[in-house]
Amino acid sequence: MAVQQQIPNLVLQFFDTYAEAVLVANASADIVYVNKTFCRLTQFDSKEVLGLKEKHIFKVKINYHLVESLKVTHWESGVATKSGDQLWVKVSSSPLIYNNEELTVFTLVENPSIEQLKGLLKESENRFASLADASPVMIWMTDQDNLCYYFNKSWLDFTGQKFEDEVGTGWLQRVHEKDLANFNSVTEQLNNHEGYSLEYRLRRRDGAYRNILEIGTPRLLPDGTFAGYMGSCLDITEFKAVQNELANYTEELKRSNEELEQFAYVASHDMQEPLRMIASYVQLIKRSIESGKPTDELFDFMKFVLDGVSRMQLLINDLLQFSRLNKKGIPFTEVDLNEVVKVAITNLTNRIADNNAVVTYTPMPIVNGDVSQLTRLIQNLVDNAIKFKSAERTPEISISVKEREIDYVISVRDNGIGIENKFYNRIFVIFQRLHTRNEYEGTGIGLAVCRKIVERHGGEIWVESEFGKGSCFNFSIKK
Amino acid sequence: MNILKNSNDKPRILLVEDNPGDIRLTQEALKESNLDIHLDVVSDGEQAVDFLTHKGKYADAVRPSIILLDLNLPKKNGIEVLREIKFNDVLKKIPVIVLTTSDADHDISKAYGLHANCYILKPVDFDDFAKVIKLVEVYWFNTVKLPND
Numbered sequence: 001m002a003v004q005q006q007i008p009n010l011v012l013q014f015f016d017t018y019a020e021a022v023l024v025a026n027a028s029a030d031i032v033y034v035n036k037t038f039c040r041l042t043q044f045d046s047k048e049v050l051g052l053k054e055k056h057i058f059k060v061k062i063n064y065h066l067v068e069s070l071k072v073t074h075w076e077s078g079v080a081t082k083s084g085d086q087l088w089v090k091v092s093s094s095p096l097i098y099n100n101e102e103l104t105v106f107t108l109v110e111n112p113s114i115e116q117l118k119g120l121l122k123e124s125e126n127r128f129a130s131l132a133d134a135s136p137v138m139i140w141m142t143d144q145d146n147l148c149y150y151f152n153k154s155w156l157d158f159t160g161q162k163f164e165d166e167v168g169t170g171w172l173q174r175v176h177e178k179d180l181a182n183f184n185s186v187t188e189q190l191n192n193h194e195g196y197s198l199e200y201r202l203r204r205r206d207g208a209y210r211n212i213l214e215i216g217t218p219r220l221l222p223d224g225t226f227a228g229y230m231g232s233c234l235d236i237t238e239f240k241a242v243q244n245e246l247a248n249y250t251e252e253l254k255r256s257n258e259e260l261e262q263f264a265y266v267a268s269h270d271m272q273e274p275l276r277m278i279a280s281y282v283q284l285i286k287r288s289i290e291s292g293k294p295t296d297e298l299f300d301f302m303k304f305v306l307d308g309v310s311r312m313q314l315l316i317n318d319l320l321q322f323s324r325l326n327k328k329g330i331p332f333t334e335v336d337l338n339e340v341v342k343v344a345i346t347n348l349t350n351r352i353a354d355n356n357a358v359v360t361y362t363p364m365p366i367v368n369g370d371v372s373q374l375t376r377l378i379q380n381l382v383d384n385a386i387k388f389k390s391a392e393r394t395p396e397i398s399i400s401v402k403e404r405e406i407d408y409v410i411s412v413r414d415n416g417i418g419i420e421n422k423f424y425n426r427i428f429v430i431f432q433r434l435h436t437r438n439e440y441e442g443t444g445i446g447l448a449v450c451r452k453i454v455e456r457h458g459g460e461i462w463v464e465s466e467f468g469k470g471s472c473f474n475f476s477i478k479k
Numbered sequence: 480m481n482i483l484k485n486s487n488d489k490p491r492i493l494l495v496e497d498n499p500g501d502i503r504l505t506q507e508a509l510k511e512s513n514l515d516i517h518l519d520v521v522s523d524g525e526q527a528v529d530f531l532t533h534k535g536k537y538a539d540a541v542r543p544s545i546i547l548l549d550l551n552l553p554k555k556n557g558i559e560v561l562r563e564i565k566f567n568d569v570l571k572k573i574p575v576i577v578l579t580t581s582d583a584d585h586d587i588s589k590a591y592g593l594h595a596n597c598y599i600l601k602p603v604d605f606d607d608f609a610k611v612i613k614l615v616e617v618y619w620f621n622t623v624k625l626p627n628d
Contacts, residue, residue: 264583270551272580272603277500280605284507287605304500423554 007033007098021089021108026101029054038108043082054104058091071095076111088112138212138233140171141219144226146190155233160205176201176209186216193218193226202233211237270443271315277308311443318445325373325452332457335371337364337410341399344378348386355386361399365408367477369457377453378412380446381473385414387442388471407459407476415470424463450475490620491517493543495527495560496578497552504605505547508612514620519543524555528563531570543573545619548595550579550586558589565594572626576615 007024012033015022021038025031031054034046042049049057057079064075072094079087089108096103112120132139133153141150147168156163159174172180179200189196196216201209216231281304288298341361345352352359359382367374382397389395393415402409419427428451454461454475465471492509496502502520509516519540521527527548530537546564550557557577564570574596579586582600590598599615602608619625 273498276580276601276603277498279603280504280608281500283605284504300503304503307500 018107023049023054023057023106023108024096025054025104025106027103029104031057032103041081041087041108041110042079048082054106061091079108088116139231140233141230142228144228146229158204158235159202174203176203189216190229199236210235211240271312274308274311274315278305278312281305281308315443315445318443318449321376322445322449322452325449325456330370330372332368332370334366335369335374336366337374337401340364340371340374341378343375344382347375347379348382351383351386355389355395357386357389357395357397359397359399362401364399364401364410365403365479367408367457367479369477370453373453373456377450377475378410380450381412384446384473385412385416385471388416389414390416390468390470404476407478409474409476411472411474413470413472418467418469418471419463419465420467421465424465427463428461489517490514490545490616491519491541491543492545492547493527493530494518494520494547495522495524495552495557496520496547496549497522498549501549501601504608505612507605508609509616511609512613512616514616516616516620523553524557524560527552527560528555531564531573532567544625545615546573546575547578547615548575550577550581550590558586558593561590561593561595574619574625576619578611 012035015033015035016037018035018037021041022033022035023031023038024033031049031052034044034049038044038049039046058077059080061075061077064073066073072092074090074092076088076090079089081087088111090111091106091108093104093106096105129152135152136154138155138158139150139152140148140155142148148171149167151163151166151171155171156166159166159171161170161174164170166174182198182200186196186198188194195218197214199211199213202212204210213234213236214231215233216229219227219230221227281301285298285301285305288301341364345359345361348359351357378399382399385397386395395414395416397412397414400411400413402411428447450473451461454477458478459476461473461475463471463473494502494505496505502522506518509518519530521530526537527546529535530540531542533540548557548560552560557579561575561577564573564575571594575594577590577595577598578601579598580601581587587598599611602611
């Protein structure tokens with residue numbers, strides 16, 4: 001009965017060295033031989049298998065096909081092991097005639113099942129998910145249509161949403177509406193399936209919008225086809241804040257350096273000039289006295305000395321005013337501009353009366369700022385309007401306000417001599433004057449102070465004017 | 480003929496200066512001069528250019544032999560005036576003496592870069608100021624030869 005009696009031992013020993021499992025059945029499909037590999041694979045002892053029918057081993061036969069020329073059939077089958085597990089194997093069977101006996105030789109190669117593959121895949125995915133979930137970085141994946149189908153724990157923790165709310169395009173609801181357009185900047189990369197990076201604001205679970213740096217990398221299948229994107233998102237809010245602060249400091253430093261240079265220039269020019277006048281004219285007075293020259297000349301010379309002294313005083317006061325603005329002012333508080341305008345006008349009572357000026361104003365808003373600086377600002381602008389009055393008209397100055405989306409524009413309009421538009425920018429630069437000292441007294445600091453105050457409040461200052469008819473100084477201040 | 484020529488040949492200085500004190504100082508210093516120098520004064524940069532190009536109220540202005548130019552001027556500063564003079568084919572032949580309080584390197588370099596003929600710091604006292612004016616006089620009117628056109 002046993003095949004060993006039909007097939008020489010040598011052949012059987014040879015089968016035992018095979019890495020594949022080998023099984024031999026006789027013409028009536030009784031199993032007459034199994035090799036050692038078969039036993040190891042199925043955990044059966046050969047005695048337990050011999051005598052069983054072939055169909056007891058191979059319960060199903062799928063993907064069955066016959067290679068006619070070689071008389072070999074291939075198929076796949078599940079094979080039960082002694083412990084009850086199911087092995088999936090690829091089987092080749094071929095007929096063998098030996099001593100007129102028709103035998104069939106089966107060779108079996110282990111072949112993982114789709115279920116097993118799914119299991120392996122699942123395990124790999126689990127491994128990825130637990131790695132991704134342990135990462136502090138937000139990670140997501142999209143399919144070919146750029147719809148998100150995976151978010152790691154960090155993402156869901158950050159947005160405070162459930163996976164169902166984020167899947168597909170749901171997560172876009174968390175992006176700041178003004179930043180949705182940022183995605184347009186990477187359209188080309190997305191269409192070409194290239195890597196990209198972009199920034200946008202994303203709403204955190206507490207409602208705060210945070211700056212996010214997103215880096216997307218295309219995922220390619222082994223054959224090179226595009227499978228979607230995989231990306232990471234980092235909260236760079238703090239980094240950006242530090243970066244902005246640094247940029248602000250650099251800007252501030254640059255500005256303060258430029259001002260320092262201007263100061264040095266002033267020390268060499270504007271401040272020396274009155275001193276030089278005083279020294280020179282005192283010397284001329286001395287000469288005049290020594291030579292016994294007419295007294296009217298002496299008075300002329302003294303006038304220049306006194307003029308030098310008062311210019312020096314004016315310069316020192318104005319410079320002091322300007323340099324005080326360099327120091328960090330008091331913290332901003334709520335300021336009622338109605339009060340500011342009132343105080344500024346009160347401070348100028350004598351100047352307004354002496355020049356028969358009329359100053360009017362409309363109701364003013366409440367803003368955030370430094371009350372004493374804002375008073376100085378209005379005061380300087382009104383004072384300026386009076387100084388450059390027209391010789392032909394009574395000075396009329398009106399202060400009004402226009403509300404814009406994010407700020408107010410305060411306007412100080414006069415009917416004075418006006419400014420040619422080529423000088424619009426120069427007037428706000430320190431020590432720049434448009435008129436000789438004979439025409440209008442001044443140090444060229446007043447409007448530079450105004451600009452500085454406006455800039456400290458995050459606004460802008462500009463002038464509109466019709467030469468000969470009047471000027472309108474405007475500044476913006478945040479709501 | 481001779482008399483006319485003489486009156487035309489009278490040395491003329493155009494002083495571009497906005498500070499009345501400096502204008503008077505220049506006048507006082509010139510009083511001590513032996514030469515009969517005619518002094519024209521304009522007090523801002525725009526007037527200076529108008530004077531030299533005979534514009535507006537300066538239609539009859541006579542071309543100066545030399546120009547004394549302050550740098551810190553209203554409307555158009557001295558550097559801008561210098562540029563207009565030295566980029567004008569007719570005016571560029573007039574020697575320009577920058578007379579200023581600024582000893583800033585960038586002003587000195589800019590002035591010479593724009594072909595200023597010399598750069599003088601305004602002295603702090605009158606005696607020195609008078610000496611400088613005297614030197615200018617001696618150099619530009621007694622020593623060098625100026626163009627006739």
